[in-house]
Amino acid sequence: MKNRSLKRNSLLWVILLALYLPACQKTRDLVTFQDPMSVDANIWNDEASVQYLLIDTYQFIMPQFTYQYRTNNYQMHLVSDENYWSATEGFGKKYFNFSGFLLPDECRYVAQKYAGANYGENRYFDLAKANLGIKNVPGSIIPDAGKKRLLGQFYALRGMGYMGLTQIYGGMPLVLEPQSPGRLDLAGREKASVMFTSIVRDYDSAISNLKDVPWNTQTGGNDATDRGRFNQSAVAALKARALLWWASPLFNPENDGKHTYHPERWQAAHKAAQEAYTMATNAGYKLMPNYATIFQTEGKANTEAILVRSYSSTQYRKFHAVETDSRPSSEGGSPQDWYNPSKQMVDAYLMKDGRPKDAASTTYPYDEALFYANRDPRFDATIVFNGATWPLSGKTNRKQWTYFQAKVDGQNESAKPFYVKRFSVPALARTSVGSANDVGGNGLDWIEIRLAELMLILAETANETGDLGTAKDMVRQLRVRAGVVAGTADYGLALATNKDEMRELIMNERMVEMAFEGKRHDDLRRTRRTHKLQGQLAQMQQMQFKVLALRDSLEKPIGPNSMGIDPNALRRDTLNIYNKASIQVYFNTSYLWNPPSGNGPFAMPEEYYFFPLATSF
Secondary structure, three states: OOOOOHHHOHHHHHHHHHOOHHHHHHOOOOOOOOOOOOOOHHHHHOHHHHHHHHHHHHHHHOOOOOOOOOOOOHHHHOOOOOEOHHHHOHHHHHHOOOOOOOOHHHOOOOEOOOOOOOOOOEHHHHHHHHHHHHHHHHHOOOOHHHHHHHHHHHHHHHHHHHHHHHHHHOOOOOOOOOOEOOEOOOOOOOOHHHHHHHHHHHHHHHHHHOOOOOOOOOOOOOHHHHOOOOOHHHHHHHHHHHHHHHHOOOOOOOOOOOOOOOHHHHHHHHHHHHHHHHHHHHOOOOOOOOHHHOOOOOHHHOOOEEEEEOOOOOOOOOOOOHHHHHOOHHHOOOOOHHHOEOHHHHHHOOEOOOOOHHHOOOOOOOOHHHOOOOEOHHHHHHEEOOOEEOOEOOEOOOEEOOOOOOEEOOEEOOOOOOEEOOOOOOOOOHHHOOEEOOEEOOOOOEEEEEHHHHHHHHHHHHHHOOOHHHHHHHHHHHHHHHOOOOOOOOOOHHHOOOHHHHHHHHHHHHHHHOOOOOOHHHHHHHOOOHHHOOOOOOEEOOOOEOOOHHHHHHOOEOOOOOOOOOOOOEHHHHOOOOOHHHHHHHEOOOOOEEOOOOOOOOOOOHHHHOOOOOOOO
16 A cells, blocks of 8 residues: 555544543543643652553553454454354445445544544554553663563553554554654654564563563463463464464465565564464463363463453453353343354364365264264364253253244244354353443453464464474364364374465364454455455354244153153253254254345455555544
8 A cells, every 4th residue: 555644644643642641541540740741750650550551551452352342343354254243244244245345434443533542442542552651661760670571561562552553554654652742753654564573573572571570481470460461472472473474475475476475484483483382381381171161261270371351250341241142042142143153164164083074084974964963073162053062051961952943941042053152151140141230241351362373373384484294283283182083184184285285274273273263354364365255154044844843842841751851851852963864853954054135255355455544544
């Protein structure tokens, strides 16, 4: 995109003039103002006051639980081919050209308004908080160890903030000093290379300053006060992620006839990934033994979570609605379609021995009528299908029925063909699912980056630099943890015999391993695959009875029996959903996948890879 002179942008003038204000406002209870146009310098000598600013900076820059923030047109940065919501959401329809198209002013990630008082309103206000800390902490009388702790986190947050802007816009104005009426940096948009240099420099500064923080190891620090803070492992992982973006086709296309390909970027990304992986494992991070409970396990007990945004069900305004968004109505939920898997998502899961379904083995065959059988165990750990066991509200053996017009206790169940169980708490009571007075829900933390993602970064960079063995080893560890069996093809890895085949395998592995973690949109953009998507985005029609009267039969109590089964249990709860003949007694198994009315096929224009700045900016 062409650079745009900042002197012509009225909103940015206001932003730059006001960049010092958030710290004044957010620390007003801790600071005595001696000059209404500046911050009292004594604030920087009080570590508690600086901590207040630091916490505020975390709140604005650290990503939230995926799909919880959908303001200021942010939806366009979440849509992908993994869920049905992306086919129905207005900006999803435009982004993929299903129905309509995006207007130049509709991407407002950088700023919606100049106030910057709420999350996502103004990214430069967010960055201003980090700039204030980086500029003023070094000259304070805070002991050196305290200065380093603070500076390391401010540098990491600034790097993360600019990374978010660069992913969406490419080159942007790079403001690294606090602004005031007497100092305004109006330099215009930098090149993407300058942005990445600055981001990596900030991450390196953070790693250096965080060397001796007590929470540097997986078990170190005080979980009550240090959870969610950056440590060296977290920053090193983000640095590897940033350099992966810089090496990938979005910024480093190969053979496009327009740009010079830079293989050395892959070498730099691989080196960063190796260093980050070594640092993390030496610090005690390791894969959780059970894939199904990764997001349900918090604090020191979660050995895989490297960086989190902490939430709470009891602390004021620290809740989220993920439990409500995940659960069916019968268990207190209001399920959303961002947790409704698309056909593309369902098809991404391999068979239990790592083979794709169209090349399934006789040991683990694929049958379209029983599409959920014999799959990679991450399928069952993620997707709830008709008749699947899904413990909720403490009901250990509870089954979820998703067939057409299913009833629970005489009431219609939510009309969804699928649910996602990864982010729900089985033991949470139905009455505690919702929120009231800004508290409630399950309070699960958002995991921004975990060891599995770092391993997949290492796998990708290893593959691109010619180390197929390391690439396979990283994926193999993830599949073993998931419960995939070796079979006759080394967990399916033997099917990838070269770099190109392994590249496709890794992309699919990322889709499955990080399903519904909000990574799929970024992966499609980063690798320039979005415009290559084909077909339509659809949801599966709920399972249909051959004869509607069969529904009434299944929903009747079993009654007195000699099998030791609760006579009040319904007949459907004894149905063997893995027996094809039993299923076909009741249901049609020719499944239909229906896109929203009026939607066409995927047809995203390539110009959507980088967004223009809104005219107000």
